[in-house]
Amino acid sequence: MENIAVQLFETAEQACKVVAGRIGQLIRENNKQGKMTRLGLATGSTPIGVYNALVHMHRHEGLDFSRVITFNLDEYWPITPQTLQSYHTWMRIYFFDHVNIPLANIHIPNGSIDPEHLEVSCREYEAAITQAGGIDMQILGIGRTGHIGFNEPGSARDSRTRRVQLDRVTRKDAASDFFGEENVPRQALTMGVRTILEAKEIAILAFGEHKARIVQRAIETPVDSEVAASYLQQHDHATYYLDEGASVALTRIATPWLLGSCHWDKTLSHKAVVWLSSCVKKPILKLTEEDYVENHLGELIRRHGPAYDLNVKMFRRLMDTITGWPAGRSGGKRVLIFSPHPDDDVICMAGTMMRLVQQGHAVHTAYMVSGHLSVFDHNVRRHTEFVQQFNRIFGLDTQQTDIIEGHAEQHLNQKQAGQTDSPEIRAIKTLIRRTEALAAARFCGLNEDRIHFMDLPFYDAQWPEQRALGDLDIKCVADLLAHVDPDIVFAAGDLSDPHGTHRLCLDALTQTLPDFLKTRKAPVDVWLYRGAWQEWAPEQIGMVVPLSPDELRKKRYAIFRHESQKDRAMFPGPYDEREFWQRAEERNMHTAALYDALGLPEYHALEAFVRWPLTLSLHLQGQIDEPLQG
Numbered sequence: 001m002e003n004i005a006v007q008l009f010e011t012a013e014q015a016c017k018v019v020a021g022r023i024g025q026l027i028r029e030n031n032k033q034g035k036m037t038r039l040g041l042a043t044g045s046t047p048i049g050v051y052n053a054l055v056h057m058h059r060h061e062g063l064d065f066s067r068v069i070t071f072n073l074d075e076y077w078p079i080t081p082q083t084l085q086s087y088h089t090w091m092r093i094y095f096f097d098h099v100n101i102p103l104a105n106i107h108i109p110n111g112s113i114d115p116e117h118l119e120v121s122c123r124e125y126e127a128a129i130t131q132a133g134g135i136d137m138q139i140l141g142i143g144r145t146g147h148i149g150f151n152e153p154g155s156a157r158d159s160r161t162r163r164v165q166l167d168r169v170t171r172k173d174a175a176s177d178f179f180g181e182e183n184v185p186r187q188a189l190t191m192g193v194r195t196i197l198e199a200k201e202i203a204i205l206a207f208g209e210h211k212a213r214i215v216q217r218a219i220e221t222p223v224d225s226e227v228a229a230s231y232l233q234q235h236d237h238a239t240y241y242l243d244e245g246a247s248v249a250l251t252r253i254a255t256p257w258l259l260g261s262c263h264w265d266k267t268l269s270h271k272a273v274v275w276l277s278s279c280v281k282k283p284i285l286k287l288t289e290e291d292y293v294e295n296h297l298g299e300l301i302r303r304h305g306p307a308y309d310l311n312v313k314m315f316r317r318l319m320d321t322i323t324g325w326p327a328g329r330s331g332g333k334r335v336l337i338f339s340p341h342p343d344d345d346v347i348c349m350a351g352t353m354m355r356l357v358q359q360g361h362a363v364h365t366a367y368m369v370s371g372h373l374s375v376f377d378h379n380v381r382r383h384t385e386f387v388q389q390f391n392r393i394f395g396l397d398t399q400q401t402d403i404i405e406g407h408a409e410q411h412l413n414q415k416q417a418g419q420t421d422s423p424e425i426r427a428i429k430t431l432i433r434r435t436e437a438l439a440a441a442r443f444c445g446l447n448e449d450r451i452h453f454m455d456l457p458f459y460d461a462q463w464p465e466q467r468a469l470g471d472l473d474i475k476c477v478a479d480l481l482a483h484v485d486p487d488i489v490f491a492a493g494d495l496s497d498p499h500g501t502h503r504l505c506l507d508a509l510t511q512t513l514p515d516f517l518k519t520r521k522a523p524v525d526v527w528l529y530r531g532a533w534q535e536w537a538p539e540q541i542g543m544v545v546p547l548s549p550d551e552l553r554k555k556r557y558a559i560f561r562h563e564s565q566k567d568r569a570m571f572p573g574p575y576d577e578r579e580f581w582q583r584a585e586e587r588n589m590h591t592a593a594l595y596d597a598l599g600l601p602e603y604h605a606l607e608a609f610v611r612w613p614l615t616l617s618l619h620l621q622g623q624i625d626e627p628l629q630g
Contacts, residue, residue, distance in 0.1 A: 001220045001251045001259070004232055005239040008247050012207035015241040016049025019139070019203045023050070024057050026137055031067055038069045038129075040138030040196070041095075042149075043087045045500060046205050047139050051095040058099045065099040069132050071125075072108040073140070073149040074190040077118075077163060079111040084420070085177050086111060109161070109189035118189075122161040126195065138199035142206050145169045146214050146227030150190035153226040157234075159192030179373070179419075193231050202238035204229065208503075209245040209534060216249035257296045264303055271539035272297055273314045274598065283599025284315045318538065318600055326352050326527075326545050326609075327488050331360025336486035338477075340505040341371045342437035343562040344492050347584050348529040350444055350555040351547040352490075352607050357445035364484050366452040367437050368477075368505045369459035372421070372429035377412050379564045380428050384408045430455075432564050440561035443554075452480060458504055467500065469508050477512040486524065489513070493528030493536075493610065510613070526612035535587045536608045538594060547588060547605040555588075556581050 009015040023039065030037045041047070057063040072087055081088035088108050096106060107128055113121045129135060140148050145167045151159065152167045166188055175181040196202070206215045218229035219240060232238040247253050256262050257272055277284050280291050289307040292298060304310055327333045335356055339345035345353065345365050356363045384405045391401045404424065411422050421429065434453055441451045454476050461467045481489075491509050492502050506528075517524055527543065530536055547555065559581040560566060567579065578586075588605035596602040 003222075004219055004235075006219060006247075006250070007239060007241050009241065009243055012046075012205075012243040013049055015205060015207070015243055016047070017053050019205065019241055020050045020053030020057065022203065023054060023137060023139075024061075024063050027063060027065065027068060030136075031064055034067075036067050036069055036133070038071070038132050038134060038136045040135040040191070040199055041070050041072050041091065042139045042141050043072070043074075043090050044141050046141035046207060048094060050139060050205070055095065055098040065101045068099075068101050069105040070101060070107060071129055071132075071135060071191075073196075074188055075109040075111040076185040077109075077111045077113075077187045077189050079185060081108075081110075081112060111189060118163050122163070122189065125161045125191075129195065135199035137201045137203065138196055140196070140202060140204040140229075140232075142204060142211060142214060142218060142229045143170055144173060144210065144214055146218055146229045148193070148196060148204070148229050148232070150188040151193050151196075151228040153228070155193055155225060155228045157197075157225070157231055158194045160195055161189065161191050164188055164190055176373070180376075193228055197231060197235055200237065202232060202235055203241060204232060204238065205241045206246040207243045209248060211246045212249040215240070215242065215246050216251075216254075220251060257299070261299060264300055267539055269300060269304060269310075270314055270317060271537070272300055273310065274538045277598050281597075283597070284318075285311050285599050287311050315599065318541075318595070318598060321541050321544050322546065322595075322601065322606075323543060324355070324546060325359065326543060327356055327359065327361050333361045333487040334484060335361050335363045335488045335490070336481070336484045337363070337365040338368060338489065338491040338505065338509055339365055340368050340492050340502045341374065342367045342433040343371070343440065343559065343565055343580070344494075344502075345490075346440045346444065346555065346558040346561070347580050348492065348494065349490060349545075349607050349609075350440075350558040351551045351588075351605070352529075352545045352609075353444045353446070354551070354554060354558075355545060361488075362450065363444075363446055364450040364452060364486070365441055365446060366454055366480055367434075368454050368456050368508070369501055370426075370430040370453075370455050371433040372426050373459075375429035375432050375564050376568075377415070377425075379432055380408055380412065380425060383428060383432055426460075433562075436562045436564060440558045443558045443561055454480065456505070456508065459501065467504055469504055469511070473504075473508050474511055477508045478516065481512060481516045485520070487522065489524060489526045489612075490609070491526070491528055491612070492530070494530040494533050513612070527609040528612055529607070529609050530587075533583075535591060536610050538598070540610045541608045542611040543609045544591065544595070544606040545609075546592075546603040547607060549604050552585060552588065552605045556585065559584065 007015070007018070009018070027037045054063070058065060072091060075087045076085065079086050083089065091108065107125065109125055110121055142148060145153055147153070147167070147170060150164050150166060150170070152164060152170065164187065166184070166186055171184040171186070172181050174184045178184045214227070214229070218227050218232070221230065223230045223233055252259055255275060256268070262268060273284060273287070276287060276291060276295055276297055279295055280287070282291065287307060289301060289305070292301045292307055301307055301310065327335060337345050337349070337353065353363060353365070388398070388401050388405045391398050407422070407424055408428065411425055438448065438451060442448070456473045456476055458467045458469055458473050491506060493506060494502050513526065565580060585605070588607055591606040591608050592603045595606060
C-alpha cells in the first residue's frame with residue numbers, strides 16, 4: 001500500500017546517520033571528480049541529527065565541504081537574518097559554522113526583502129538553483145499539515161519559490177521557537193513543489209508518533225494537493241526515513257494482517273483481537289470464528305485458535321491490567337514519580353498519586369525542568385505586583401522589591417516578540433511554576449519533603465533544538481534515584497509534546513535506570529504514563545487504575561492548582577484547543593469506554609500505564625517477541 005520507498009529505523013538517530021552517510025558518499029564521489037555537490041537543506045528539529053553526523057564526518061573523517069553549494073528550503077517573512085528565529089541564524093548555529101562550505105556557496109531565501117521586490121527575489125532564487133546545475137540531493141521534513149518546505153495544503157504541483165501564507169497548524173508548531181503562537185510570522189518564503197521535485201534525489205525524514213497520521217496519508221493515499229508531501233510519490237528517487245513512532249500508522253505496522261501472512265507474537269495477536277472487536281463492534285468474548293475469517297485474521301485462528309480459547313486468553317490478559325492497588329496491597333513502598341514539567345504528574349496520573357498516598361505509600365514527585373518557558377508575561381506582572389503590595393502592607397523591605405518590580409516592568413515593556421527573558425524574569429517564572437506544583441502535590445496528599453525540583457540544565461538552551469542531555473542532567477537523575485531508592489518509578493512516556501522536553505526527560509531516566517537497577521538488590525517496577533498529548537493503545541497497556549467520578553473531579557482540582565496554565569497554555573499543540581484538564585478527563589474516560597466496549601467492567605475513567613522498557617507497537621515482520629503460548 002506504500003506508493004513511495006520507505007526505510008524504517010528503530011531510532012531517529014539511526015535514520016539520520018544513514019541519510020548523512022548517503023550525503024557524505026555523494027560529496028566524496030563528486031570531490032574525486034572535481035564536481036560540485038548541490039544540497040537542498042531543511043531546518044527544524046528533524047534534520048538536526050543529519051547535520052550533527054555531517055559535522056562529525058567533517059571533523060573526524062576529513063569530509064571536505066569546500067565544493068558544496070547549498071540552497072535552503074524556506075524562511076519566515078518578514079524577518080531579519082540576525083533574528084534568533086531566522087533560518088539564517090539557525091543554519092549557521094547548527095551547520096554552517098562547523099563545516100568549510102564557502103560563504104558564497106550558501107543560499108537562503110531573504111526574509112527581510114521588502115514587499116515590492118519579493119517576486120524578483122524569488123525568481124532570482126530559482127535562477128541561482130538553475131545556474132548551479134540543480135539540486136543533487138534534497139533533505140525534507142514533513143509538517144503536520146503534510147507540508148514540505150512551507151508548501152501548505154492547496155499548493156500546486158507546478159509551484160515555484162514564492163511567498164506563502166502559513167497554516168495555523170504550522171504556526172502552532174512553531175510557537176515554542178517564538179515563545180508564543182502570536183509571535184510567529186504569518187507568512188514565509190519557500191521553494192515550490194516543482195522546484196523540490198526537480199532535485200535528483202530526495203530524502204524525507206519524519207520522527208515521532210505525532211507525525212504518524214500525516215506520514216501514512218502522504219505515503220499510502222493518492223496524490224492530493226491538500227498534502228504537499230504526497231507529490232513525492234511522483235519522484236523516482238524519493239525515500240522516506242522513519243523512526244518507530246512515525247511509522248506506527250502505516251498499514252504494514254498498524255494492521256499487517258490486511259497485507260498477508262504475519263509473525264504472530266503475543267503483542268501483535270493481542271492488537272489484532274482488540275482491532276477486530278472494534279471493527280465488528282462486539283465484546284471480545286463474543287467474537288466468532290467467522291468474525292476472524294471475514295476480517296483477514298483466519299491465519300491467527302489457525303495458529304492460535306480456536307476462537308473461544310483465543311478470546312478468553314485475551315480477555316483475561318486485559319482483566320489482569322485492572323487494579324485499584326497500583327503498588328500492591330501492602331503499604332510502605334517508596335514511589336518516585338518523574339514529571340517532566342511541573343504539571344505533568346497531576347495531568348497524567350493525579351488519581352493514581354492520590355490512591356498511592358491513601359494506601360500508605362511514601363510518594364515522591366520530581367519536577368525535572370522548571371517550566372518557566374510556559375509562563376505568560378502577564379503572570380509575572382501579577383505576581384510582582386502582589387509581592388510589592390504584600391511587603392508594603394506588612395512593612396517589609398520595599399526598596400529591593402521596588403527595584404525588582406521596576407526591572408520586570410521595564411524588561412516586559414521593552415521585550416520584543418520572541419525575545420528571551422532576562423535571568424530575573426526567568427527566576428520569577430520558575431517560582432510561579434514551583435509554587436503551583438507545591439500546591440498541586442500537597443492537594444494530592446504529598447509531604448513537602450517528598451517534592452523535588454530538579455531544574456535539569458538542558459531546558460535552558462536558547463532553542464528547543466539546541467537541547468541536549470549533558471553529564472549534569474544525568475547526574476541529577478542518578479542522585480535523586482539514589483536518594484529516594486524507590487521500589488516503584490513512574491515516568492512520562494508522552495513523547496509528542498511540542499518542544500521535546502518529555503523525550504529528553506525520558507532519555508535521561510532510561511540512561512540512568514540500568515545502573516541504578518544493577519546496584520539495588522530489590523526489584524523495581526517502572527511504569528510509563530501518558531495523558532496530555534496521547535494515550536496508550538490497549539495492546540501496550542500493562543496497568544489501568546480506575547477512577548470514580550469523585551476521584552476524577554479531585555484530579556481536575558489538582559490540575560487547577562497550576563493557575564498559570566489555566567484557560568490558555570503557552571504551547572497547547574496544533575490540534576487540540578482544549579485545556580489540559582479537559583484533555584486528561586477525555587482520555588481517561590475514553591480508555592474506560594474502550595475497556596467497556598471490549599467487554600470488560602465498566603468504569604467512569606481509567607489512568608493507563610505501560611511497563612518499562614518501552615517498545616512502541618512497531619512489530620516488524622520477523623521481529624522476535626514472546627510467543628503467544630509462552
